[in-house]
Amino acid sequence: MQRRSFIAGLGSAFLLPGLARAAAPLAAEPFGLGIASGRPQPQSVVLWTRLMADNPAERLGTAIKVGWSVAEDERMQKIVRSGEATAEPQWGHSVHVDVEGLKPRRPYWYRFTVQGKASPIGRTRTAPDPAERLATARFAFASCQMYEHGFYSAHRHMAGEDLDAVLFVGDYIYERSWGREHVRRHETGIPTSIEEFRDRYALYKFDPDLQAVHAAHPWIVTWDDHEVTNDYANDSSPDVRDPGLFLRIRAAAYQAFWEHMPLSNKVKPSGPSFRLYDRYRFGDLAEVFVLDDRQYRSPNACFPESYHNRYLVDCADRLDPARSMLGAEQEAWFADGMKRASARWNLVAQQTLMAQLDSGKDGKHRFWADGWDGYPMARQKLLDAVTASPTRDTLVLGGDVHSFWTADLKRDYAAARSLVVATEFVGGSITSQPQADKTSQERASRNPHIRYAKGGVNGYGVVTLDARHAAVTFRTVDKVKERSSPVSDLARFVVEAGQPGAQRA
Ligand SMILES: [Fe+2]
Structure with a gap:
């Protein structure tokens, strides 16, 4: 299917929001949204796809059987696992397969089939055995x-990275x-229903470069x-002030997220609730904690004024120790996981800048309400758990x-020592x-624990771990507005084991 007809289809769906969509036949390319894998464990991974209708303005009707197979070679000759999954209409005809019984730390290749049509072949990789001594581990x-x-x-x-x-x-x-x-358009308005969220994911998923990395x-x-929506906090949204209505939108958004991600069948969203935070282990080198700082957080400090002026200047509420970023249950889970961590490095994958970034001038303090600076006591609690971990080295x-x-992450930025x-x-x-880079530099210069800042560019990071070092490289896209652009290294840092704080490499 052509991109143009896909986008045109989305446009017509938007023009007819009140009409039930007709049950449509399967697309000529039913895997047009790509394939993906995720949740790597030593013996298992999750495989994902979502079937497409012939016209995206329409929907597939009943449940459809989808075959899947996993092989040890890229030509899919040596199949080691295979089966059949069901793409159900109530889950947007998405397919999630929990493949079990695999060997640790090795690549596998996989493919889906439906009604005689095969998907492209994807590559995935299982996690190493928790006890295995690894030379390196590498993540983007x-x-x-x-x-x-x-x-x-x-x-x-x-x-193309080795990850x-x-x-x-x-x-x-x-x-x-x-x-x-x-450079391109969403075509449709702000989604609030499950159908509208599905269309937004489909638009993004249709991108060939995003499909390639998945x-x-x-x-x-x-x-x-x-x-879900800009700057939401738990059940409060800057735009939808009725929490009941907002939770219905959140439920649709969480369901669509699950439907489009390589997440397990064992953890499906239930209404507006979805347990997303999780822990992974990569041999003896890394324990990876993945946090959810949106679903359970306290409302913005000094709400609702802080929604208009997104910065907090004189807001005593900010320092209230009862205010939480992760919610009590996730906080306890994190503290317990940190206490029992035994790999060489802890990695904490989370949403936003954790270090304090005071953007005040002339002796005044000014903090971004939506980030960790809006929840400094929760940040202290999290860093106390990090400090209590027997694993001495943690990267956020x-x-x-x-x-x-x-x-540098410190428990208390006000205390010099x-x-x-x-x-x-x-x-x-x-x-x-x-x-803007000017903004990044100005703010960095007023916060001495910030070792590096760079605005005005796009890209991603790569972290390589071994027993003695963590090396982080920032990569940048030369021309983000062009369809195909070179990517180059922006900066490189090394953290020595036992010595928190990055050195420029
Ligand atoms: Fe963003």
Whole structure:
């Protein structure tokens, strides 16, 4: 199916929102949204696809059987697992297969079939055995792929990297149009129903570069705000003030997220609730904690004024120790996991910049309400759990701020002697309009624990671990507004084991 007819189909769906969509035949290319794998474990991975109707303005009707197979070779000669899954209408005809019984730390290739048609072949990789002594482990971390702001050359390049997994930390879709110099359009308005969210994911998923990176590596995913709506916090939204109505939108958004991600059948969303946070282990080198800082957080400090002026200046509420970013249950889970961690490195994959970033001038303090600076006591609690971990080295990986950052994480930024307890890297945005570099530099210069900042560019990060070092490289896209652009290295850092804090390499 041509991209143009897909987008035209979305347009007609938008023009007829009140009409039930007709049950349509399967598309000539039923796997037009691509294939994916994720949730790598030593013996299992999840495979994903979603069947397409002939016309995206219409919907497939009844449940459809889909075959899948997993092989040890790229030509799919040595099949080791195969079976049949059902694409059900109530889950948008998405397919999620929990493939069990695999061997640890090795590549596998996979393919789906439906009604005599085969998908492209994808490659995935199982995690190493938890006890295995690994020489290295390698992850890309990425976020913020606003469709209208650029093309996905970063993803095309990431597909060619040698990785154990991609860590995607949020803003996979954007619910609304914003920013300058759009290179393509959403075509439809702000989604609120399950059908509208499915269309938005389908539009993004139709991109060939995004499909390529999904077909090349297993993904470990979490979300940020734009998978639902800008700057939402738990059941409160800046736009929809009725929490009951907002939770119905959140339920549709969470369901569509599950339907389009390589997530397990064992963890499906239930109404507006979805347990997304998770922990992974990669041999003796890495314990990866994936956080959800949206679903359970307390409302913005000094709400609702902070929704108008997104910065907090004099807001005593900000320091209320009862305010939570992760919610009590996830906090306890994190603290327990940190206490029992036994790999060489802890990685914390989460949404946004964790280090304090005071943007006040002339002796005044000013903090971004929506990030960790709006929840400083929750940040202290999280860093206390990091400090209590027997694993001494923790890296925090983030996104959201559409710029690159390297920072020392301290429990208390007001105390000059507060120790560095972890090292933070924020990996830019895939396409989303970057923060102006002037702004990044100004803010970095007033916050001495910020070791590096770069705005005005797009890209992602790659972290390579061994027993003694963690090396992080920031990669940038030369021309995000062009369909195909080279990607080059922006900066490189090394963290020595036992010595938190990054050194420029
Ligand atoms: Fe973003």
